[in-house]
Amino acid sequence: MRNPAARGIELPEVKRPEMEVWTLDELKTFLKHASSHRFYPAIMLAVSSGLRRSEVLGLRWVNTDLEAGTAAIRDTLVPVNGGIDHRINVTKSKKSRRDIPLDPETVTVMRTHRKRQATERMASPIWHDLDLVFTNEIGEPVRPTTFSRTWKRLAVEAGVRPLTPHPGARYGWATLALEADVPMKVVQEQLGHASLAITSDIYSHVSEGLSRDAVERVAKMFR
DSSP states (O other), X not given: OOOGGGSOOOOOOOOOOOOOOOOHHHHHHHHHHHTTSTTHHHHHHHHHHOOOHHHHHTOBGGGEETTTTEEEEOEEEEEEGXXXXXXXXXXXXXXXXXXXXXXXXXXXXXXXHHHHHHHHHHHOTTOOOOOBSSBOTTSOBOXXXXXXXXXXXXXXXXXXXXXOIIIIIHHHHHHHHHHTTOOHHHHHHHHTOSOHHHHHHHTHHHHHHHHXXXXXXXXXHHO
């Protein structure tokens, strides 16, 4: 009796969709347009750190040290019930639980944001004290779907491609980091990937360009 499963079947090649990220000019244009929006501090943190949307919106003040310029990623905010509700979870893996540095400009933006939030807390009779860094006017979490829709709307208004926070900003940060010769291992740790292989696979298009550049630079050394 022949086993149909034993037949040699050639499986179709799985092709990773082409990664789309903003150019530097597009990113600058987007940030300039978004600078007056309520979500700007969260947007700034996302594009300057490569954090997931869920990690940005789940960040707590207790895990944020603006004096030291660091943020401890411990919680995530994820959409549930088709995006009409949300839930705060602990990060899903050991690699996801990490401490990241914040650049000075982002720290400055977040300091201003913290002062504004403190004013809103004092003015609101129904403040929801969840210790979240990014909230609405009464301390409730920012809905992930609302954040993404607003992000895309701001991009359209700015005249750049309407990319999303994830993968748009996250992939964009990693691409810029690799192009700036940041080691792949450092990029992996910053993004919270479980392994270096995942980072290398996702950003293979950047790696190929960097490899060619490395070969040409080494060749010039002995010519």
